Amino acid sequence: MDFRFQAGELTAERVPDTEAERFQPLLDGCEDFHQLTYGRPALPDQARLIPSERPPGLVSGQGHLLALKTATGEVVGLLEALRDFPTPGEWYIGILLLAPQVRGQGRGQAVLHAYEALVRASGGTRLRLAVLEQNEAAHRFWTRMGFQPENWVGPVEQGLKRHRLLRMTKALG
Template identity: 60%
Template sequence: MSPLFQAADLTAEHVPDADVELFQPLLEHCEDFFLRCYGRPANPDEAKVMLTERPPTAGGGHLTALRDSGGKWVGILESVFDFPAPAEWYLGLMLLAPEVRGHGRGEAVIRAYEAWLRGQGARLLRLGVAEPNPDALRFWTRMGFREELWVGPIKQGVLEYRVLRMSKALV
């Protein structure tokens, strides 16, 4: 596969939906995220479930693997495009393995991802921040995303909470 972009020491590659199960070990490794946002560890079919949670009105989905210099999958970006309108992308999940967090890689990934999205014709990127994840809210605010609307409560795993929809213009 040819890389989509490089971010710090990570390489981003497109992964076809048919290969989504390759993300399962990474999702299980990120237990802290699942405990915080779902109240439980990742389910054994968590990767496959990601695809079923996409909105049916989206133009399509896009899975991106982040590999370290040794080729190990250490992150994921899961998004949909043309949702809710043409040239708008919605980032459903950005997740980095615990051992690669806290070294500026998240910021590098988002900056490179935004540049790649611009090259795809995207004009806006949206995402949702789970209320029980204040670290994520600080991160996305620092990355220049602005608050749009609190939605919910929604049920995620065994938890119920609100989600803050945020957006950033890419043009």
């Protein structure tokens, strides 16, 4: 499955896990997000480590890394997710991250809607994710996108920070 889709002017393309380091410039440009999440900027090898931070026991191809590219090929976003996790038909969004200069213009919504269509077409019936308590903008975003709160988990340590996380879910009609 190649996961290619169009979302407004952005194109989503699958990046093999072995090439995850291609996201490092994007992560370096999202210092705000890394300060909020880990209390520090992105580590020099943070992008390369993304696939290794998934839960254990996944089968090959379940995790997918998608680059969100402009028409000129610049990578301005990242979507990392798991299909059929934690149960068949449920897909889990681990990271949705846009570069600061392309946020706040409806692109996140366009990407999510296009991804939802792909998940539905692949037999998925529900999306899941967890949002940090301190990430108020993300909480507003997911709520506006139709996600419902489920339960709080944590506190968990992330880098230099400790967070509570709100698990959220959306049934795909």
